[in-house]
Amino acid sequence: MEDSSPSSRFFELFSWQHPAGPVPDDFFFEYPTARRPTRKKLRATGDVVDLGVPKSERLRGARTMLTDEELMERYQAGDRAAFAEIFGRYAPLLLRVMRQQLGRREDAADLVQQTFLQLHRSKQDFRQGALLRPWLLTIAMNLRHRHFRRLGRHPETSLDLHLMDQLNTGLRVPDAADASCDVHALLRGLPADQRDVIVLHWLEGLSFSEVSLVVGVSLSAVKVRAHRGYVAIRKIFAQEAETVGPKIPFRGARVGTPQRQ
């Protein structure tokens, strides 16, 4: 039977952080929850470290997860576990971004791998005060540019098999999942500079200032690119609505220009 007591939820949701050192992973598995002894008893038998800080502070500490930048500092100091944690946080995002823009999944995986390899090589360049997310995305974007340069083509011409099927069969978008693919096809039709901004801001949720760090242009230039991109998308939708009627709204889409900063 599943134990859903508040204490077990708490220990599952928050990793225990304390200056005295981490509590061993198996500590709370020692006692089945129903028979878990009180802390007083544990202290008496010497089975528990005396944390020595007020409970309120311990709880606050437990809730603080390491930030990306703290993880990066640990990695710079040689902690490989911190690298795995950074990978766990960002690999899915990078894979998503790469898959949206590259035709082949293998290429996307390869570029994500190279991104983290570059992170490893340039970890000494990471300065205090820098943000990891735009830093990592800039590496990914640069690698992607190089990939296209090496192939001698632009991302606009990359077509994945799914999209090719749609084009060949001339199918209308039947459901929301396919519609999200349609959005990616639509984004591919935009100029690369506008597409990058829209993918990072709209789909991946980066702020405009983070996007400006990633693409290496000023904040106002990023906003202009986003605006032009959204205008182009709206035009395409308007044309489609005129010719084939309104479509099913696609997954995650919002009406109008996103307001997120």
Add this chain to the structure above:
Amino acid sequence: MERPSGNEPEPPLPRPAGAKKAEVDPDVARLLGNLESLLDEEEQRPESVVRSLSTGFRIAIATALAALAVTVVFAFVRRADFAAIPHWQLLVVGTSYAVVAGLLVWRVLLPLHEAETRSEHATALITAAFALPFVWAVVPPHAFGRVLQAEEIRRDCLVLGIGIGGAFIALLRVLDRAADTDPRGVAMVAAAAGLVANFALTLHCPQTGLAHLAIGHAPIGLLLFWIYRRAAGFKAARST
């Protein structure tokens, strides 16, 4: 109550009601495994120590070694009429080479976490780097008002230049964290190496004839580009 020995499988944590188990993309797990073995391999390689140095330090190493190559040429195979050359004349030629080569080295060793400069800038820089030795061949130092009569004829300029340039390319390859083998990346490295070689030859060869400069000095960058491109293509073909 006994503590678990550590060999027994851990009982799963009870999940809060309504909580869904996070789905892990199989690609992500596989990638992490591959990556960790890649990192282990990487740490075995001697060049990984140099590549993991900070960017400023890597640029300093490249600059110092380029200066060393020029110094070695100056020390051992210096032109006989060196004392007769006006220093300002050498300074103008040397500065022009050093500025363009420095920008190219910076651009080549620029880390990937910096947003790339516009491709037009890179193209302009490469063009300038390939053209500059030809400019100094057509408008040689004697255009500044003083013609030096070459007392010695050097026939080893091309070979020496390619040797110096080749060594510089190898150095940049070691220092570069993500060696770019597309034509633009190759051209930047070769152009920088060509400029270093040309400056070394300025200190080595006293000849000021247009034919000699245009055939024996100026095209070294282009030749290095051709050789490096072939070598990079050959290596890529072998790896696939």
